[in-house]
Amino acid sequence: MSADAAIVGRPVQVYEPYRSGLPPLVPYVKNLWRRRHFAIELSRASMRAAHTDTVFGQLWLVINPLLNACVYFLLVNIINGGTRGPDFFTHLIAGLFVFNFLQNSLTQGAESVTKGGKLVLNTSFPLLLLPYATMRTSFYRFLPSMGIYAVLFAGLEYFGPRTQKCNAAGACVDLNTLHFSWIQLLAIPVFAFIWLYVAGLTTFMAALTVYFRDTTQFLPYATRIWLYLSPVLYYADQMKPWMTKFEMFNPLYPILGLWGDVIARGQLPHASWWIATVAWGLGSFAVGTLYFLSRERDFAVRL
Numbered sequence: 311m312s313a314d315a316a317i318v319g320r321p322v323q324v325y326e327p328y329r330s331g332l333p334p335l336v337p338y339v340k341n342l343w344r345r346r347h348f349a350i351e352l353s354r355a356s357m358r359a360a361h362t363d364t365v366f367g368q369l370w371l372v373i374n375p376l377l378n379a380c381v382y383f384l385l386v387n388i389i390n391g392g393t394r395g396p397d398f399f400t401h402l403i404a405g406l407f408v409f410n411f412l413q414n415s416l417t418q419g420a421e422s423v424t425k426g427g428k429l430v431l432n433t434s435f436p437l438l439l440l441p442y443a444t445m446r447t448s449f450y451r452f453l454p455s456m457g458i459y460a461v462l463f464a465g466l467e468y469f470g471p472r473t474q475k476c477n478a479a480g481a482c483v484d485l486n487t488l489h490f491s492w493i494q495l496l497a498i499p500v501f502a503f504i505w506l507y508v509a510g511l512t513t514f515m516a517a518l519t520v521y522f523r524d525t526t527q528f529l530p531y532a533t534r535i536w537l538y539l540s541p542v543l544y545y546a547d548q549m550k551p552w553m554t555k556f557e558m559f560n561p562l563y564p565i566l567g568l569w570g571d572v573i574a575r576g577q578l579p580h581a582s583w584w585i586a587t588v589a590w591g592l593g594s595f596a597v598g599t600l601y602f603l604s605r606e607r608d609f610a611v612r613l
Contacts, residue, residue, distance in 0.1 A: 332603050342436045352443040357450065371451050372458045375410050379403040386543050396466040398545075401574040403462065405542035405566055407455040408501070412508050412562075413533045414448040419512035420519045421526050427613040437606050438599070441516040445509060459573075463490070491576035500569055503591035507565065510591075510598030517602045520612045541566050561590045 383399050422440040423430065430437060467490065519525045539560055541549070546567030549557065557563040564586035571579040 332600065333606070335603075338436060338603070342438060345435050345439055348435060349439040349443040349446060352439070353446040353450070356443070356447050372454050375407055375455055376403065376458060379406045382406065382543060397574070400459075400463055400466065401545065401570050402542065403459060404574045405540075405570055407452065407459060408504060408566070408569055409537055409540070409542055409562075410455070411448050411452040412504075412511075413537075414451060415445045415508050415512050416515060416533065417526070417529050418448065419444040420515040420529055423516050423520055423609055424523065424613065430610055430613055437609060438513065438602060441512045441602075442509070445505075445512055449505075493576050493578060494573055497569065497573040500572055500587065503587050504565060504569065506591035506595040507561065507587075508594075510594030510596065512598070513602040514594075514598035517605050517609075520605070520609050536560075536562065541570060546570065561594070565590060 379399075379402055383402055386398075386402070419441040422444045423437060426440050429435075429440075515525065515529070537543075539557075540562040546557075546563060564583040568579045568583040568587050571577050571583075
């Protein structure tokens with residue numbers, strides 16, 4: 311039987327090239343879900359290459375951001391005359407851990423398509439799997455740091471410094487500024503919207519890098535400046551009024567402000583921060599994903 315005769319009667323999928331416009335979304339999403347194991351294996355291969363599947367590799371994932379947090383704490387504490395306490399330290403490491411997730415997803419995801427050039431040219435699959443694979447890798451690098459955060463928070467709660475609160479009768483009790491609360495469980499939905507925001511930004515940058523390769527050289531400096539402009543090294547509600555006017559253009563101002571209030575302070579944030587976080591998360595995901603899909607078929611020509 312000839313090769314041509316062997317394929318007679320089998321369904322054939324034909325891709326018609328386009329330079330702009332969206333593919334059929336429902337079939338694309340179904341194909342994306344069927345090929346999800348490809349992204350999982352791609353992420354696992356990346357983690358094995360970075361030795362993050364070993365004990366020392368996992369340990370370094372925690373030690374590295376923790377050391378960065380200690381360095382920033384010393385610098386910020388010295389600048390403020392040594393007045394920062396353990397409550398600020400928990401705020402700092404919580405913000406740095408989630409910012410590292412954003413930074414790793416963005417820097418690695420931006421070059422996911424250009425680095426996967428041979429796969430793009432020789433294999434037919436939804437290219438959205440490439441930036442999603444890098445995000446999976448960043449997420450699994452982020453998880454151990456939150457375990458360490460929980461341990462540090464518990465240690466500071468039970469062994470940290472106390473402050474005295476006295477009533478009118480003169481009776482005083484020792485209080486700790488840190489305490490576990492059910493409000494901290496809200497960190498799960500907050501991180502879900504953070505993931506949506508990062509996913510949209512990562513897919514947008516992955517598509518943009520195909521056309522402008524120098525974007526990856528600019529990203530490390532942009533993310534470093536973004537860190538200084540975001541409420542990580544300080545509390546969002548302690549900014550001066552004239553700075554707050556500019557922070558309304560910074561998506562991480564409400565997002566990280568919400569994250570810090572929930573997971574570090576254990577208090578309910580402003581309703582406006584919830585609204586802004588949901589809006590930025592859904593908006594970024596929609597814009598980034600649709601832009602990526604509209605340019606996907608043009609990637610093979612550009613690589």
